[in-house]
Amino acid sequence: MNYWLFKSEPDTWSWDQQVGRGAEGEEWHGVRNYQARNNMRAMKVGDLGFYYHSNVGKEIVGIVEVCRESAPDSTTDDPRWDCVHIRAVRPLARPVTLEDCKAHPELEGMVLVNNSRLSVQPVTAAEWQTICLLGGL
DNA sequence: GCCAACGTTGGC
DNA sequence: GCCAACGTTGGC
Numbered sequence A: 001m002n003y004w005l006f007k008s009e010p011d012t013w014s015w016d017q018q019v020g021r022g023a024e025g026e027e028w029h030g031v032r033n034y035q036a037r038n039n040m041r042a043m044k045v046g047d048l049g050f051y052y053h054s055n056v057g058k059e060i061v062g063i064v065e066v067c068r069e070s071a072p073d074s075t076t077d078d079p080r081w082d083c084v085h086i087r088a089v090r091p092l093a094r095p096v097t098l099e100d101c102k103a104h105p106e107l108e109g110m111v112l113v114n115n116s117r118l119s120v121q122p123v124t125a126a127e128w129q130t131i132c133l134l135g136g137l
Numbered sequence B, C: 001g002c003c004a005a006c007g008t009t010g011g012c
Helices: A015-020 A034-041 A100-103 A127-134
Strands: A003-008 A048-055 A059-072 A082-097 A122-123
Touching: A003 A059, A003 A100, A003 A127, A015 A048, A015 A082, A034 A082, A034 A122, A048 A082, A048 A127, A082 A100, A082 A127, A100 A127
Parallel strands: A003 A048
Antiparallel strands: A003 A122, A048 A059, A059 A082
16 A cells, blocks of 8 residues: 655646545546656555645645556547546545645655655655644544 | 746757 | 756745
């Protein structure tokens, strides 16, 4: 079981919209970055991820689960781009902001803190635990 | 709205 | 294969 972090601008696709897709989930299409794609290719059904709102909010708002393994992105004919499907699991009781992550020494190694541009990131088990705690779960 | 960081492209 | 130019992302 591995942990991940998915970024989305809420103006484009928000947590509420993701929740609205229910158990069926949503194709995480549109990623055009090799590192992010490779992360998705490494995912297994059942892996968990944080859902992060970039630009607006700049906070982790919920937890999602990978519900379909990596497959060709339906929004392009370019065979390079694959993506997974994810479904909302539960919101955090309290969103954890980027500022919070920067403020906690145990999170200073997070990709989110150090390479904020990567849209699909790995999260360590320790980071996962810490953020769940901060998020009131 | 600005700009730093980063990734990609393409000329050589 | 190098690197300059360019485009995009996302925090501030």
